[in-house]
Amino acid sequence: MSENESVSETPEEETSAEGPVATAEGQAESEMDQPLQDEPSGGQSKPIDLEFLLDIPLQVRVEIGRTRMLINDLLQLGQGSVIELQKFVGEPFEVLVNEKLVARGEIVVVNERFGVRLTDIISPMERIEQLG
Numbered sequence: 001m002s003e004n005e006s007v008s009e010t011p012e013e014e015t016s017a018e019g020p021v022a023t024a025e026g027q028a029e030s031e032m033d034q035p036l037q038d039e040p041s042g043g044q045s046k047p048i049d050l051e052f053l054l055d056i057p058l059q060v061r062v063e064i065g066r067t068r069m070l071i072n073d074l075l076q077l078g079q080g081s082v083i084e085l086q087k088f089v090g091e092p093f094e095v096l097v098n099e100k101l102v103a104r105g106e107i108v109v110v111n112e113r114f115g116v117r118l119t120d121i122i123s124p125m126e127r128i129e130q131l132g
Contacts, residue, residue: 062116063094
């Protein structure tokens with residue numbers, strides 16, 4: 001480091017070669033981007049292996065719309081009946097993972113099968129707000 005360069009440190013945040021590091025009083029955002037690490041008693045840190053999470057099955061559902069019906073109306077349905085949904089034409093479809101909204105998209109046909117092209121991923125902050 002040259003004499004002209006200066007390093008400023010605040011009580012909440014220190015600077016290291018990898019970027020800001022949090023202290024007990026504050027937490028820097030860049031620390032959140034670093035991989036989780038397990039610190040054994042020797043002070044050495046090593047990355048935690050999270051690959052076992054990759055095999056956990058999740059329920060993925062694409063919802064095209066919703067409606068409420070009386071039992072009487074439901075019993076009147078037959079082949080060719082039309083159910084009006086509470087969604088407008090052109091609105092994106094919702095992609096839910098384990099009953100939580102994670103994305104929106106549009107229906108596409110790929111090799112004679114339906115699929116969903118994701119057009120909007122729900123931000124982590126919005127997903128946290130859904131939990132409350």
